[in-house]
Amino acid sequence: ANKDSTGHDNTYYEDKLAMFWNISTKGFETDGCMIACHLDEPGDKSPGRKYTASPEETIDMWHAKYVRTMPMGVFDDQYVDNNKDPKANEGWGRKNDTAPKGFGYKNNETADKKAPAFMNLHADADDQYYVIPSKKVPFVDNFKEGGVVPGIEISPLAGGRADILARNHYENGTWTLEVMRALKTEGENVETQDIQFTDKGKAYPFGISVFDNSQINHLYHDQPLELKFQ
Structure with a gap:
């Protein structure tokens, strides 16, 4: 595997896309993602x-995760606050939006973590890397050499994590991605977790990064881009 200097994978990982939208962070308009990332x-x-x-x-x-969330038609809606203690939160300031537990993705493993727990019934090329609810069956070791055992079990997100709907298509080496979210979200803690597009006369700065089969390494913009309504 091609791992970077921090030990994270750059070969056997999913494609991802991440966007930062400023809610209340000073300096974001000029520094973009660099004000709070890595x-x-x-x-x-x-x-x-x-x-x-x-x-x-x-x-x-x-956060679009092309194996863990996109097959369910959603981005993972998250936010960043000022936490600098990884013992308080493994992701430092990056946290999931307020949502009920038990939804989303998890490792496909037994309780003792010695074997896969599930597999897909009649898996095809599109779902060979993840277990989906409609095909989920207990794991049976009938795989031949070179076969792919799904490492992740996925299910729909819920609550604040499921605000961003999306669909994607890959063709000729290029991803096409469509995203949809309400201009104004509702729910618990949205004032500190979600950007609100309530003023169509202003510009909304954002940052974007693209991950090519990599866990951390990514392309990014030094300066923020802007969304403007027409």
Whole structure:
């Protein structure tokens, strides 16, 4: 496997796309993602290190995970706050939007973590890497050499994590991605977790990063882009 200097994979991983939308973070309009993403912490090799400068500052994070969430038709709606303690939250300041537990994705493994728990009945090329609810059956070791055993069990997201609907298509080496979200979200803690597009006369700065089969390494913009309504 082609792992980077922090030990994270750049070969056997899903494609991803992430977007940062500013909610209340000072400096985002000029610095974009760099204001809060992968900040330097000597000796730390975690995929975290995202955090804002103060409790009053948050960023909305839209995270398309092409194996874990996109087959269910959604981005993972997350946000970033000022937490700098990985013991308090493994992802540092990056957290999931408020949502009920028990939904989304998890590792496909037995309780003792010694074997896969499930597989897809009549799996095809599109779902060979993840177990989907409509085909989920107990794992039977009838795989031949070179076969693919799904490493992830996925299901629809719920609550605040499921605000962003999406669909994607891959053809001729290119992803096409369509995204849809309400201009104004409703629910618990949306004022600190979601960008609200309530003023169509203003520009909304955002940052974007693209991951090519990589866990952390990605392409990104140094300066923010802008969304403007017409």
